[in-house]
Amino acid sequence: MSAVLAVDDLVAGYVADLPIVTGVSMTLSPGELVTIIGPNGAGKSTLVKAIAGLVTVMGGRVRLEGNDITGIQTHRLPRSGVGYVAQSSNVFTSLTVHENLRVASHTLGAERAERLADAYEMFPDLKRYRDQKGRVLSGGQRQMLALGMALVCRPRVILLDEPSAGLAPAIVQDVFSRLRALADSGLALLMVEQNARAALQLSDRGYVMAEGAAKIEGPANDLLADPKVAEIYLGTRRAS
Ligand SMILES: Nc1ncnc2c1ncn2[C@@H]1O[C@H](COP(=O)(O)OP(=O)(O)OP(=O)(O)O)[C@@H](O)[C@H]1O
Numbered sequence: 507m508s509a510v511l512a513v514d515d516l517v518a519g520y521v522a523d524l525p526i527v528t529g530v531s532m533t534l535s536p537g538e539l540v541t542i543i544g545p546n547g548a549g550k551s552t553l554v555k556a557i558a559g560l561v562t563v564m565g566g567r568v569r570l571e572g573n574d575i576t577g578i579q580t581h582r583l584p585r586s587g588v589g590y591v592a593q594s595s596n597v598f599t600s601l602t603v604h605e606n607l608r609v610a611s612h613t614l615g616a617e618r619a620e621r622l623a624d625a626y627e628m629f630p631d632l633k634r635y636r637d638q639k640g641r642v643l644s645g646g647q648r649q650m651l652a653l654g655m656a657l658v659c660r661p662r663v664i665l666l667d668e669p670s671a672g673l674a675p676a677i678v679q680d681v682f683s684r685l686r687a688l689a690d691s692g693l694a695l696l697m698v699e700q701n702a703r704a705a706l707q708l709s710d711r712g713y714v715m716a717e718g719a720a721k722i723e724g725p726a727n728d729l730l731a732d733p734k735v736a737e738i739y740l741g742t743r744r745a746s
């Protein structure tokens with residue numbers, strides 16, 4: 507299937523002449539869940555932020571369904587078809603659940619009420635906490651709210667930076683199952699994860715990033731079975 511998101515030789519960073527992401531190419535097809543793993547400081551978040559227009563792109567291209575969205579202004583992302591779920595502070599804690607969803611859907615027109623209703627149907631917890639402030643939500647509920655906020659604009663692609671960070675193991679599976687189900691419904695999801703094994707087990711493909719570059723890529727099962735990947739990134743390294 508042709509790619510919905512295509513990243514070509516992307517170079518990006520925070521300071522001029524000091525790229526952190528040094529030439530990454532990747533693709534994402536509809537219905538795919540793709541996970542990026544790699545050590546701390548590899549540039550995983552920087553890559554996703556660069557795709558989302560949050561970090562300066564110094565070279566290369568990002569295309570969404572063939573349209574160039576390189577360096578897109580972040581506030582235009584949702585309408586262009588890309589949802590971005592940041593690693594932390596991804597909901598407004600001083601606003602209620604409903605207010606958060608209203609902020610996320612403010613660019614919508616007549617379809618807004620229906621989209622909000624869809625979000626509540628998909629995440630019953632959000633309905634239960636509709637008038638509660640974001641700050642009272644559990645970690646898992648916050649991730650569901652952040653995901654709901656990304657979904658209200660009906661994206662074709664969702665970018666997620668460590669959606670399982672800080673969650674209890676049982677909740678991690680909950681969140682990952684949601685992501686898998688969204689992919690199965692045709693959405694394309696690109697996520698960065700530290701929880702490498704659990705993420706790859708539910709993913710179609712994966713990329714291993716190190717030092718600002720995608721060093722290894724392949725079907726998730728191949729990465730899980732690769733002894734080099736397993737030793738370094740999947741926690742099978744023996745204590746010496
Ligand atoms: N706001 C920033 N300004 C300058 N440098 C930054 C900034 N954020 C990150 N960096 C640097 O960019 C490099 C890559 O960081 P990045 O956050 O992309 O890594 P990561 O792979 O997401 O790591 P982690 O697994 O710890 O989340 C690091 O050297 C980091 O110090």
Ligand SMILES: [Mg+2]
Nearest residue numbers: 550551552698
């Ligand atoms: Mg990161």
